[in-house]
Amino acid sequence: MADQLAISLRAWPSDDKTTESLPYLIARINDQRGSFRNITEASLEEEIRRAERGEQIDLSADEDGVPDSQDNEAKGEELAVAREDMIKRIGEAYNTSSQALDLVSLLLTSHTPKVAETTVSPYVKQTIPFGSLGAEIMQATKEAEPEETSHDLVGLGWRLRSLTRSADSLLNSATRLEKEMERESTYWQQVLQVKEAGWPVSRLPGDRQTLGVRFGFAEAHADFRDRGLAALRRDADGNVDLDHGRRWQGEKRLGVRLVKDKRVLAKQPVQPPGDDKTLSERLLRARNSLFDEELFHELNREARNLVSQEVYCMGGHVNVPYHDDCQLEISLVDVGMEEPTISSNDDSTIPAAIATTLRLLLAHAHRQNLQRRYQPPAPITDTPTARPLYSLLRPILEIIQHQSARNKVQSEFESLHITLLSADQAFAVAETSSSLGFHRGSDNFPTATSTAEALVKRLIRPHHSQIALTLSNKTAFLLDIHTSVFPPTYGTSFQLTTTSLTPESAVADMPQIMHFRTMEKLRKHVWNVTSLDIVAALLQSGSVPGWTQPSRYQAELRRKNVASRTKDRLSIIVDAGGLKATWACNDKTGSRVWTSASMTEDGALSLTDLIKEQLG
Numbered sequence: 001m002a003d004q005l006a007i008s009l010r011a012w013p014s015d016d017k018t019t020e021s022l023p024y025l026i027a028r029i030n031d032q033r034g035s036f037r038n039i040t041e042a043s044l045e046e047e048i049r050r051a052e053r054g055e056q057i058d059l060s061a062d063e064d065g066v067p068d069s070q071d072n073e074a075k076g077e078e079l080a081v082a083r084e085d086m087i088k089r090i091g092e093a094y095n096t097s098s099q100a101l102d103l104v105s106l107l108l109t110s111h112t113p114k115v116a117e118t119t120v121s122p123y124v125k126q127t128i129p130f131g132s133l134g135a136e137i138m139q140a141t142k143e144a145e146p147e148e149t150s151h152d153l154v155g156l157g158w159r160l161r162s163l164t165r166s167a168d169s170l171l172n173s174a175t176r177l178e179k180e181m182e183r184e185s186t187y188w189q190q191v192l193q194v195k196e197a198g199w200p201v202s203r204l205p206g207d208r209q210t211l212g213v214r215f216g217f218a219e220a221h222a223d224f225r226d227r228g229l230a231a232l233r234r235d236a237d238g239n240v241d242l243d244h245g246r247r248w249q250g251e252k253r254l255g256v257r258l259v260k261d262k263r264v265l266a267k268q269p270v271q272p273p274g275d276d277k278t279l280s281e282r283l284l285r286a287r288n289s290l291f292d293e294e295l296f297h298e299l300n301r302e303a304r305n306l307v308s309q310e311v312y313c314m315g316g317h318v319n320v321p322y323h324d325d326c327q328l329e330i331s332l333v334d335v336g337m338e339e340p341t342i343s344s345n346d347d348s349t350i351p352a353a354i355a356t357t358l359r360l361l362l363a364h365a366h367r368q369n370l371q372r373r374y375q376p377p378a379p380i381t382d383t384p385t386a387r388p389l390y391s392l393l394r395p396i397l398e399i400i401q402h403q404s405a406r407n408k409v410q411s412e413f414e415s416l417h418i419t420l421l422s423a424d425q426a427f428a429v430a431e432t433s434s435s436l437g438f439h440r441g442s443d444n445f446p447t448a449t450s451t452a453e454a455l456v457k458r459l460i461r462p463h464h465s466q467i468a469l470t471l472s473n474k475t476a477f478l479l480d481i482h483t484s485v486f487p488p489t490y491g492t493s494f495q496l497t498t499t500s501l502t503p504e505s506a507v508a509d510m511p512q513i514m515h516f517r518t519m520e521k522l523r524k525h526v527w528n529v530t531s532l533d534i535v536a537a538l539l540q541s542g543s544v545p546g547w548t549q550p551s552r553y554q555a556e557l558r559r560k561n562v563a564s565r566t567k568d569r570l571s572i573i574v575d576a577g578g579l580k581a582t583w584a585c586n587d588k589t590g591s592r593v594w595t596s597a598s599m600t601e602d603g604a605l606s607l608t609d610l611i612k613e614q615l616g
Helices: 022-033 041-053 068-109 113-117 122-127 147-196 222-226 279-303 346-374 393-422 451-460 519-541 596-600 607-615
Strands: 201-203 211-214 229-234 240-243 252-260 263-267 312-314 317-321 327-334 427-434 463-471 475-484 491-500 513-516 556-561 566-575 578-585 588-594
Touching (some): 068 113, 068 122, 147 201, 147 229, 147 279, 222 279, 240 279, 252 279, 252 346, 263 346, 279 312, 279 317, 279 327, 279 346, 279 393, 317 393, 327 346, 346 393, 346 451, 393 427, 393 451, 393 475, 393 578, 393 588, 393 596, 475 519, 491 519, 513 519, 519 556, 519 566, 519 607, 578 607
Antiparallel strands (some): 201 211, 211 229, 229 240, 252 263, 252 327, 312 317, 317 327, 463 475, 475 491, 491 513, 556 566, 566 578, 578 588
16 A cells, blocks of 8 residues: 555665775875875865866976975985884894794704704793794685675675564564464354353363363262363364363263173164264263263172172173073273174163163262252261262162062963963953053152152152952952062062952951062962962852862862762862862862963863863
8 A cells, every 4th residue: 555654674785885995095195196295285275266266287286385495304304214214123123033033943943953053042042941832734725805895795694684584584473473363263262162051161270371171070979070170272273172181081981781691682872983063062972971981980889789689790891680581781881982783672772771770860869969068067077988879770670670570470460360261260460550650640750840850769769569469259469569679678579468358268367468578489379369269269159069168278179979979079279380170070080271372272161161061
């Protein structure tokens, strides 16, 4: 632009200083006038006036008009002065030549002392010893250019070079400063985005000059809480680089697999490695990784106290028993190093559900830590307070064990139900309640809390289910299945409440509430009560006239045979093989078994038809 001021950083060209030097001016005066002898101030003023009038000036004329006699006297005086000066200079030359002779003689004393002794002055002989001065031949250097001109040119070149370098340095500094401003702007813009996203940004405790962001959980254990702070450092492009410190081992995640006989049946979906573009997404993945590391650490601590529940740690895995001889393998895996999922059966969602449940339980443990901080502290004692174990695997074990026990009970009773129906005997099974049922609108779903919090509360409670059984002789069972891995249960217990509307039956004499610790004892008791109930129902219905029950605690009927003078017998047994009827009548014996597969057989007889046909 025209109004801008252009400043050059180059050096101006220098003038030739030799035309202004004193030796140069003296030489010019000698060429023009011969000498300074006849030049006076008056003569010079006269020349100036003549030059102004345009008259010709003869520089060779004797302008001062001094007579020759006076000139001769002056010349005599000058000769006397010149003679004295010549004598003085001759003396100086003699003194210099004598010293030069002494110097050469001293140099020769180191080679030919006898010859040089004759030329050395007496003063030098007395003061300087012979042979104390030496000399050597050196190669003569080439004649260089005049030093003064060379030095000026070299100095000028260095100045020009320095100015050029300064100009280039200023331009490079301006360019570098512009790039630095762009990188700083990018860095602070990303830091501001992190702050606006809700991540707490502060100075690092050990380095007050560096900014850091806290992405961990404040209620986590101290080892993991301290690792939840990363430095916000700037890379070469100005972007924010998260510096997690030396303890950071890469992004990890909790892996859960369903294994049977060393064969993987199902596993979680593979999570791709992080290629997040925004800093908030990278912080979120780092937080999830640190959360899973703490979760796996707490799972290992808890698994050491659950050996009685067949939970153990081996090879970096936490193994938890599951249904049908399967196991859950829980491990901490590196993101990007996972193997792809091969199986696609119905259980593929179980590992993901287990992992999600464990994360919810750890978050609930963090909330409990926060609530404990609000409470008054305990009295100070000499014994240090041990860090409590989180209940992470115990709720999972309770759900697995309770579901397994409930499934076994339902399967057993459903099989017994089909078996009795095939024999035309009444038997009904219905599940009245279960703590595993959890959905909106159900009685188990609290409405005053969030879904996650309500789910966690249901997970940490002991689980129970109720199944109602109804037999043919107005006998009803209410089975309560209770599961807890905490004392005093340490597993699953069964409580059977029996109700009988027939006072004369054997069931009425039994305890109304009975407790069983194993499934086998429960099955045998139900089979025995069912057998007694079938016999009592046959007697009350009139299907076996003339038959009596010798003991109401035995599932057996007897009848006196007048013809053979013997007693006919009919035994009813319910066991794992099904419903078995055994008889001995008219010197004939026989048996019939009804199972769950008898419903599909053609021409299958009921128990009542069999009695009428075989026993009359």
